Amino acid sequence: MKAYVALLRAVNVGGTGKLPMSTLKQMCEEVGLKQVRTYIASGNVVFRSDTEEAEIKSALEGRLLAYAGKPVGVLGRELIKGGWSRCSSGNGPFAGDQISAQNELVRSRPS
Secondary structure (H helix, E strand, C coil): CEEEEEEECCCCCCCCCCCCHHHHHHHHHHCCCEEEEEECCCCEEEEEECCCHHHHHHHHHHHHHHHHCCCCCEEEEEECCCCCCCCCCCCCCCCCCCCCCCCCCECCCCC
């Protein structure tokens, strides 16, 4: 399985229209993502999946639209060896992997 990071745009984690990270985690699991972990109250989530980036993005955007009633942009990227996985603390969701937290690299540049 590949490791991915998804960054949600303009997510309100408190106040009106908020998206609790527990709800985001549940949404990710409902679309079939595995080992889902959110990173603080940021709208950032890491997970594993055999599904391709575009399909993950579409599925998450659909769930978020249904939840929020408006589009929520999702930037999803596959993590690569030597890239970010430990949420900068060294204790992240893939801490058992041999992936360095020194560089926050993704396979492709955001568009």
